[in-house]
Amino acid sequence: MTTVALPASTGTTPREDLAEATVRAFFAAYRAHDVEHMVDLCAEGAGFRYVPFEMRSRQRVLHGEGRVRTVGKAIWTTLIDSFPDLTNAVTSLRADPDGNVAAEARIGGTQARDFGIIAAAGGRYELPHLFLFHVTGDGLIDDIVAYWDNVAWKKQLGCLEID
Amino acid sequence: MSARELAEKFFGHVEAGEVDEILGMVTPDATVSLVALNRHGPMAADGASYLRELARAFPDLMVRVRRLFVTADNTAIAEITIDGTQADDFLAVANQEKQVDLDQAWMLTFTPDDRISAVIAYWDQNQLYRRLGVKRLDQITITAG
Numbered sequence: 001m002t003t004v005a006l007p008a009s010t011g012t013t014p015r016e017d018l019a020e021a022t023v024r025a026f027f028a029a030y031r032a033h034d035v036e037h038m039v040d041l042c043a044e045g046a047g048f049r050y051v052p053f054e055m056r057s058r059q060r061v062l063h064g065e066g067r068v069r070t071v072g073k074a075i076w077t078t079l080i081d082s083f084p085d086l087t088n089a090v091t092s093l094r095a096d097p098d099g100n101v102a103a104e105a106r107i108g109g110t111q112a113r114d115f116g117i118i119a120a121a122g123g124r125y126e127l128p129h130l131f132l133f134h135v136t137g138d139g140l141i142d143d144i145v146a147y148w149d150n151v152a153w154k155k156q157l158g159c160l161e162i163d
Numbered sequence: 164m165s166a167r168e169l170a171e172k173f174f175g176h177v178e179a180g181e182v183d184e185i186l187g188m189v190t191p192d193a194t195v196s197l198v199a200l201n202r203h204g205p206m207a208a209d210g211a212s213y214l215r216e217l218a219r220a221f222p223d224l225m226v227r228v229r230r231l232f233v234t235a236d237n238t239a240i241a242e243i244t245i246d247g248t249q250a251d252d253f254l255a256v257a258n259q260e261k262q263v264d265l266d267q268a269w270m271l272t273f274t275p276d277d278r279i280s281a282v283i284a285y286w287d288q289n290q291l292y293r294r295l296g297v298k299r300l301d302q303i304t305i306t307a308g
Contacts, residue, residue: 052287094234130285149199150289160300
């Protein structure tokens with residue numbers, strides 16, 4: 001995936017610059033498949049919510065929601081295992097003076113193993129995502145929320161079921 | 164009016180189905196990207212079309228703003244939940260009077276004179292289809308009770 005040239009930051013406060021730098025480091029670690037560093041960039045107890053992540057299991061619905069060090073780490077590790085060439089390109093980055101950061105990123109990879117109900121058929125996907133972070137004054141991520149569209153993801157990988 | 168107040172006003176109009184009022188808040192060349200629908204174009208055409216269909220299909224729509232912040236480039240970033248009961252076909256899905264709640268994220272970029280110049284919205288269409296009873300992505304019009 002090519003790196004997208006981002007416009008110069010319009011952030012003017014050190015807090016905004018620090019938050020943006022932390023988020024850029026997070027995506028760099030994700031590109032390097034360095035899950036431990038992704039976690040290290042997050043505060044102890046950091047919140048995690050992947051909004052579209054809903055999996056039916058028996059009579060329960062499992063949500064991609066919890067803590068970075070438990071749910072987040074497990075999802076990132078599983079994603080990288082299922083898509084060994086997983087990569088990302090940040091396409092926009094915006095911050096406010098209170099540590100909130102919105103990052104649009106294209107994430108993609110080639111499927112090598114089953115992921116949820118999506119059986120591995122060697123397909124490749126690339127999808128726009130929106131990540132919303134909150135970064136502390138110390139430069140640690142203490143909340144991650146992400147949005148994307150699973151219809152586009154499934155269609156690109158040949159899965160037409162809605163679980 | 165601040166970008167935060169303008170964003171709250173925007174979502175108030177979405178809840179009320181007041182599409183003309185929304186169009187009154189945007190610049191003539193404002194763009195929209197409805198990422199989950201792969202619709203990208205003028206707010207006056209693509210944005211208005213989607214919002215009118217939403218209002219028609221969910222006349223009791225409620226929009227709850229869960230998080231809202233404004234970034235240095237005067238973009239309001241909002242996490243919202245839309246909630247309503249289907250009363251007409253929506254995005255080719257037959258009406259089964261299903262109750263729907265869906266989390267979304269919207270980005271509204273404001274000009275210095277308080278007009279909206281760009282709208283980007285993210286949600287998971289798979290979650291919407293599931294709540295509307297759709298079972299397969301190649302059979303959107305076929306729903307299960």
